[in-house]
Amino acid sequence: MVMKVYSPEFKADAVALYLSEPGRTIRSVADDLGVNHETLRNWISAHRARQREGAESVPAAGSGAPIGSGTVLEQENKQLRARIRELELERDILRRAAKYFRRDELVMSRFQFVEDHRDAFGVKRLCRVLEVSRSGFYRWLAAAPAREARRQADDELADRIRAIHAETDGTYGSPRVTAELRHAGRRVNRKRVERVMRERGIVGVHLRRKVRTTVPEPSAVPVPDLLGRDFTAARPNTRYVGDITYLPIGDGQFLYLATVLDLCSKRLVGWSIADHMRTELVTDALKAAAAARDGSLDGAVFHSDNGSQYVSKEFADICRELGVTRSRGAVGTSADNAAAEAFNATLKRETLQGAKRWPGARAARLAVFRWITRYNTRRRHSALNYLSPIEFEQRSVTLALAA
Structure with a gap:
């Protein structure tokens, strides 16, 4: 039994799931989600059609060409061949992008993909296909030196943190490491120390603590327990x-x-x-x-x-x-x-x-x-x-x- 009505969010997630796994068929993904494979195919087709809306339209056949001279057909064939090449390039970009982002979502970004493939496809085409702004890409590119400077500073800080960590037999966590750095005359924010340690897997000895998601509200109006630990029901939706x-x-x-x-x-x-x-x-x-x-x-x-x-x-x-x-x-x-x-x-x-x-x-x-x-x-x-x-x-x- 499959659901008859699908929300826009469900459709978007279903398409994203298919595109994130290029090696799988539409039918296999549809079976996983419990939807008809033709329904999923229609969602995917609609998604791709929306992506192509910004593409240049094919000029009308025969405009300005003399009738009977063969020029009309030549122009149509030339335009169609150009359009086919463009679609093939877009398909190639999307295939590479799917593998690229799936490989390492933490490091790779759409802008990074544009930077790595700009010589092969051009910035304008890549930004259009990946639905990112060119101005945003160039701002991201301009900030690259600052990012590199921060990365080098973090690497240098990480070396000092590892030394402190080793000196204390691996017992210090971020609060004590921060205190040690400050005692040595280094002005550093504890949150930065915590982030650098987390990113590099530097962990102090500590008791495993459960993440708390239930925070009682002391001023809450009392509500009775109507279940009494009886987690059954005679019929659905009750x-x-x-x-x-x-x-x-x-x-x-x-x-x-x-x-x-x-x-x-x-x-x-x-x-x-x-x-x-x-x-x-x-x-x-x-x-x-x-x-x-x-x-x-x-x-x-x-x-x-x-x-x-x-x-x-x-x-x-x-x-x-x-x-x-x-x-x-x-x-x-x-x-x-x-x-x-x-x-x-x-x-x-x-x-x-x-x-x-x-x-x-x-x-x-x-x-x-x-x-x-x-x-x-x-x-x-x-x-x-x-x-x-x-x-x-x-x-x-x-x-x-x-x-």
């Missing part, structure tokens, strides 16, 4: 749980994922990814869930922890607008929201597959997007008699109608 989890990426930063999980079908009905944990992260996820349920969550219960996002006035207003009844567990008790915690653990375990982080934000978004789509449409769930969540919902609707 009881949901949600949580925020972190997605580690390669530069030492995090993305954050907010979820809305149906307790009957185990379907992830709504989700939102952002580089922040502001309240709109969770409100966007709940709005996405409402859109997936034909715009209505009326009468449903949504259960969460006591994070500041879920106890905010903005979230309460959205719940009231959508007809959702709020439920919350006890402060500091993860077991009261175990279903959401378990889902997040499964997602990260199966997407990271033993890795500590994704190489970059784009890789993390695509991996999570692919996994969630496959989870809903294809992944067999043991609690659902090994049906996928959407297939289970479809059967539930069929049985209800038959009754």
Whole structure:
């Protein structure tokens, strides 16, 4: 069972996923996402058509040429050959760009790709095909000496940090390294020391600390626990749980994922990814869930922890607008929201597959997007008699109608 209505964001992510893996076929990517392969092909074609909108149009055939002299056909053939060459160049650029960015997202950028291939294709064509501004490229190019100077300064600082790190048997982290540098008379910002150490993998001895995504709000209006650790539901669209989890990426930063999980079908009905944990992260996820349920969550219960996002006035207003009844567990008790915690653990375990982080934000978004789509449409769930969540919902609707 596939979704009938796809948001613009879903279509864009699906096309981005296909373009990021040039070796895969449209059919294989479509199967992963649970969509019809002809539908995905149409999305890709529309995307490429939009990219070609800026290309020069082919002049009208025969303009100004004498009739019957053969010049008309010669001009048409010349124009068509030129257009074919241009399209072949664009295709070559896009193929190289896909491999280029996939190889190392942390270092490579579109501007860097333009710089490395400008002799082969020209700046104007590259900027048009990659949809970046030429003025922006030239500003980036002009700043290259300053970037190189900063890189050399960071390299010199890293050498001194390694010496301090070795002298202390690897026990110093960024705060103590900063203090040591300042004591030696070097004026340096702690954040810069932290960044240089992080980028070069210089780590002090420390206890592993869990990234905290639940920050209780002491002034929150009390909301009862309507689930009582009973994470089941008799039918879809009646009881949901949600949580925020972190997605580690390669530069030492995090993305954050907010979820809305149906307790009957185990379907992830709504989700939102952002580089922040502001309240709109969770409100966007709940709005996405409402859109997936034909715009209505009326009468449903949504259960969460006591994070500041879920106890905010903005979230309460959205719940009231959508007809959702709020439920919350006890402060500091993860077991009261175990279903959401378990889902997040499964997602990260199966997407990271033993890795500590994704190489970059784009890789993390695509991996999570692919996994969630496959989870809903294809992944067999043991609690659902090994049906996928959407297939289970479809059967539930069929049985209800038959009754």
